Amino acid sequence: MSETTAPTTSGTAAGVAPPRSAVVLGLLGLTVLVLPLLGLTVRTPWGRFGALVTDPVVLQALRLSVVSSLAALAVSVVLGVPLALVFARYDFPGKPFVRALAVLPMVLPPVVGGVGLLAAFGRRGLVGRPLAEATGITLPFTPVAVVIAATFVAMPFLIVTVESGLRMVDRRLEDAAATLGADRWTILRRVVLPALWPSLAAGMALCWARALGEFGATITFAGNMPGRTQTMPLAVYLELERNPEAAYLISFILLAVSVAVLVALRDRFLHTT
């Protein structure tokens, strides 16, 4: 046995710890991330929780947020899963560019997204103007606009998660199903979707959480009207002055939902090894 192949006592991967300075810096990083959450928790007026949570402004915002984010999730699933299928299963010229466009809202400042939505669906927009002229329907300042804005920013999260999930589905299973006589729809329904389910669930959770937290595109495109377009994040922003306790409470609710989603996803999203 030569020296190079002889086992060394310090070489086992599990036994080597990172340098202490890395641990210190890592803890500092964690502090930066966690301290605001801690501050929010401390500031939340727990004593008045009952009174605040039944405040009409809070209730309206809560209801609108839940309904509109679920609607955005539904639209994202109906449109985003097929798009992910196209991205994962078809090759066409310019696909990298089209893919980049489709996930652009993930990195775009949401306010820019809102301006873009106005340019597309506003009264003077590309689609909005013909729509208004033909039907008299205008989208801005309506709950529909809230859903569109939330879909715009949240659907990419679903698309990328489902697409990467589709890439992990064994194509040979689809071949096996084809040789057994299954048509494309049966293959999708009985082979692809069951294998995809964990990714789809993760994508849906991320999509929903993002839709729930949407602010910039919403306030730009849908405006702010309590009961109609004022979602929880908008209420936080505008209530902070008039009723800071309510703002803290809503913030905490949003925080709790986000933490719940991420904890639920820990196996797929946080535990990436």
Place this chain on the structure above:
Amino acid sequence: MSRAVPPTARGLTPLDPRRGGVRTDGRVRGWLAGIAVAVAVAACGSAEVEGDGEAAGEVSGELIVFATASLTDAFDGLSEAFVDANPDVEVVFNHAGSQTLASQINEGAPADVFASANLAQMEVVAGAGNLAGEAEVFTANLLEIAVEPGNPLGIGGLEDLADPDLVLVLPAEEVPAGQYAREALEAAGVGVTPASLERDVRAALSKVELGEADASIVYASDIVASDGRADGVAIPAEHNVVASYPIAVLGDAPNPAAGEAFVAFVLSGTGQDILAAHGFATP
């Protein structure tokens, strides 16, 4: 909304008496007096103030000004002139809604000068003991109805805003412009159904500029700043609300000397001319 803000800046008792009673902090009363003096001085067009402005020139360093969003363009012009006179000063602006700025200051944001769009938010900062001296009203802003260029719907006054088919956006009542707009509508006896309550007056105006809204109520200075993308329809004086803009050097100012110089410059003849050019009124 019966916040203890006067319908016009001519009223000089902006504070809720109960709060004033609870707060025994001498600064609050000092600030109250300051407002009174400043308004009186400004109304007389004091030569002394102008002299202060001219005398500047030896201050230096970074000057951080927290100024309400509606002052964005006017203060850009002002700072240019100020830096011309004080080349060693670098002016840094933080523009946002007055209430946002006030909470930022009270949360400890470093700033030398605070210019608010209303007395109430200056009161918030004063109430927390964060002013160095006294706030002074340095300018005023009148409301106008913002309409699309050429006024295609022929909006003639506040009463036309009651049309339910009209897409009206207003600044949210949490921001001063929104508060004033409501007072003006109330004074005119007009009930409206706004489509949206925008987070600040510029956001409300932009909805008109983009053609998404038919009308809004904004400051006259905003119409000037919109540079033709929106037209203004005047609101008669009996319904109009004059927004008084107070300015003050802050207690924790990193650069108080520059702050004082800047405030003096704003109050000087040059400063007032620049403000007037941006659609602001004499206080």
Place this chain on the structure above:
Amino acid sequence: MSASAPAPSTSTSTAVGLRAEVALRLGTLDLAVAFDAAPGEVVAILGPNGAGKTTLLRALAGLLPIERGQVSLGTQLLESPAHGVRVSPQQRSVGVVFQHHLLFPNLTAIENVAFGLRSRGVGRQEARTRARAWLERVELDDHANARPGALSGGQAQRVALARALAPDPALLLLDEPLAALDVDTRRSVRQQLRRHLDAFAGPVLLITHEPLEAITLADRLVILEGGRIVQDDPPDVVARRPRSTWAARLVGLNHYRGRADGHTLTLATGATLTVADPAAQPGEVLVAIHPRAVALHARPPDGSPRNTWQGTVDALDIHADQVRVHLDGPIPIVAQITGAALADLDIAEGSPLWVAVKATEIDHWPA
């Protein structure tokens, strides 16, 4: 186009043969093969990695379009680019067993077996009944409700076989069905597979790189190298007279190419061998020498063998009590000796040795 779904119920519908002429390019592979398989015949496709075995199987299953050629099952034309005919995989009556069972992980064993029946329009209840019957035939009816994750590798592969056979295909394709299994499992699954292949009425194509698997399961071996068929013979012929070095190594023979003239063979390296039976006429020949026929000596041998030369030991492979000695020299050769003989010779890598091969042990046949 006669692409109608096969009638799934009649299990012994008249079996038909496969005629395949397949040409296609895929990456660096240039596949061009033609062969037949009779009803009930098991044809093993052997070849090194990259020879095109799996590509051929995918093409026959319809998963990969062919560029030229024609594939037909009996009178049914499955694919013919010249005639614009291409029956989809769904419409082909072809059962496939894949290397890694490829059972649907979300379905139970019985649902997997019933999948093909359901897809081909068999009612839920009947599909279940027939699937259960198939599970009994592979002796897994007590695992009917287990998901693939809960099955062992051998069990999963048996379920995969039942799944492929359940819709009563006209052609059965198996892609290295035993490759993913451990040695012990492989033996038992091979025995079961043998029974099912014997019972299957249609032609069977079995892809493998295991000579033992091929010889025990197949009636015919097709050796595929570089996209071409180099040999298509019964197992015993391949074992005795392989037509390629790869096939020779597969069956464990020393293999050479050369020219025969009377009793003298001149190899490509220039070395000569003397053979007992003369060539009928001079020409290119293939030459095989069994490793057991190669004698090794520490000193120059005296006596009858006319073919002797000196070589050096390149490597030693030890299998149980047998040792294969790889020798370099004018004719590189492998000798198979016993452990006792190895001890007598007292050799290691690099040792010089004398090699002797009797003229009667050298087989040669026209190339």
